[in-house]
Amino acid sequence: MAASPPSPGKLLAAALMLLGMGAPHAVAAAEGTSCTEPVRVKSDNIAADYKQNNVDLRNVDISQCDVRVRAKNARAKGLNTENAHWNFDGDVRIDVENRGNLRANEAEVEFRDNQISKLNITGTPAEFEQKRKDDAMARGHAQEIEYDVTGGTVRLANDAWLTDGRIDLKCAQIFYDIRQQAAKCPAQPGSGQRVEFTIPSVKPKSDSKKTDEDKKQAPQAP
Numbered sequence: 001m002a003a004s005p006p007s008p009g010k011l012l013a014a015a016l017m018l019l020g021m022g023a024p025h026a027v028a029a030a031e032g033t034s035c036t037e038p039v040r041v042k043s044d045n046i047a048a049d050y051k052q053n054n055v056d057l058r059n060v061d062i063s064q065c066d067v068r069v070r071a072k073n074a075r076a077k078g079l080n081t082e083n084a085h086w087n088f089d090g091d092v093r094i095d096v097e098n099r100g101n102l103r104a105n106e107a108e109v110e111f112r113d114n115q116i117s118k119l120n121i122t123g124t125p126a127e128f129e130q131k132r133k134d135d136a137m138a139r140g141h142a143q144e145i146e147y148d149v150t151g152g153t154v155r156l157a158n159d160a161w162l163t164d165g166r167i168d169l170k171c172a173q174i175f176y177d178i179r180q181q182a183a184k185c186p187a188q189p190g191s192g193q194r195v196e197f198t199i200p201s202v203k204p205k206s207d208s209k210k211t212d213e214d215k216k217q218a219p220q221a222p
Helices: 008-018 208-217
Strands: 040-042 045-049 054-064 067-077 083-096 100-112 115-131 137-148 153-163 168-177 182-184 196-198
Touching: 067 100, 067 115, 083 115, 100 137, 115 153, 137 168
Parallel strands: none
Antiparallel strands: 040 054, 045 054, 054 067, 067 083, 083 100, 100 115, 115 137, 137 153, 153 168, 168 182, 168 196
16 A cells, blocks of 8 residues: 655645754764865966066865865965965865865965865855755755865855755745755844745555455456
């Protein structure tokens, strides 16, 4: 006998738990591990303006530990990574921990103590995705996305949208924990904007075995 489909109430509760909204501590940032690898830079060419202390890179690829940033162009104030900001533009592609990646038109990479600490990306829209542990794909987009390397969290803001392939979530800003694979939508006092999410309908599976038995038991026409 086929199992009955879940009730709308149970499905809603499961959706909230799935998105980390059913548990108050679902998006608790895990303690980040310190990266001791150097920053590695590859580029087709480099142009330095010593007077302005600007360095321009073409078809650049930088990486450190779990983070890799690729773009058509990059500009930095010197090649210092102790406390600096590098700007990237043109087909920006970013790989992060736990099979996550981001795509954008522009990105700013923030260095702290010679480590990549934060990435701010913008696009029309900027995009994020992660292949989850269950092989499902979490996807999201927004006008602005901020990735905190230490905390392992992604913040989507301005027209923020996120889905895990089953539940679609839309609100002013969404926080997604890459390590815990959970999301939350904090309230925005005074914004007048409410959280929106879509739960797809579930169609009951037909019980083919019962149908065959009914055919056998049905009286035959004389």
